[in-house]
Amino acid sequence: MIAVGEQAPDFTLRNQDGEKVSLSDFAGRKLMLVFYPGDFSPVCGDQLSIYQEVKPEIEEKGVELVGISVDGFFAHKAFQEKLGIDTMLLSDFEPKGEVARAYGSYVEKMGFANRTLVLVDEDGKVAWTYASPNPGEFPGANVIFDALS
């Protein structure tokens, strides 16, 4: 897992609409990166749906919420539409999991990212991290607010 205080590795990935998005686009703002195993899994659906319910409160605290998984951006779009969410989803698709590896979140034997939260501050440094003990568990939204308080 990437360490708190390190410079967050920059990346450029496509979002659910196929648009290129870079970490540097968020310079001057706080960003909560939500690494998750994969679109359409039951737990990922629960996680992103619950976070969506409290997204206005997260944004009130000046933090943008962005999901990242190894799925392609077409899958992201369908997943976003299925859940009725507007959280940006980034596609860590090719090279597969490269960004998750850079943040120490990738699980080689499973072929996807562990459920990991990384808060990047306004200067692009890692301010806080959380890694789930296993991909079947996700941190409740309270954990995000604990990190922001």
Add this chain to the structure above:
Amino acid sequence: MSDLSSAPIPPVGPDDHVRGEGEEGSIVYADLGCPRCAAAWQRLCEETGRLVFRHFPVAGKHPRSPALHAAAEAAGQQGCFFEMVDSLYADRGRVDDPHLWERARGFGLDLDRFEADRRSAETEDRIKRDFRSGIRGGVAGTPAVFDACTLVAVREREF
């Protein structure tokens, strides 16, 4: 600014929806659109002691959930909260508005009042209050069952 950081779930209060008697029992954060909650509901009701129902609708997973929770809350304002909950869990295929009106009529509710109540700001606030207390208590999936305000069970999941 809203505070949704970790906090114990509130103790049972006068505004809670309580089924059964006694000081001992469970508090369940449940989603009325959730099939796993429906499957667990009968068993939870058969357990001895007091059962407290708290709203935890997750619209992303179950788009009708907000409407169903509002209907239950509105029915509760006419004394039929658990009748509505039981009925919604027992027949998950009939959850559109006409089905809700049919249930309300069946319970003998004042339909105009039911309609007004389920769309009121008070009802929305009441549901949000439960939801937010669940968030602060670490609810990350339903049903989430607490025993004396300690989370004891969530459904098993892989990923």
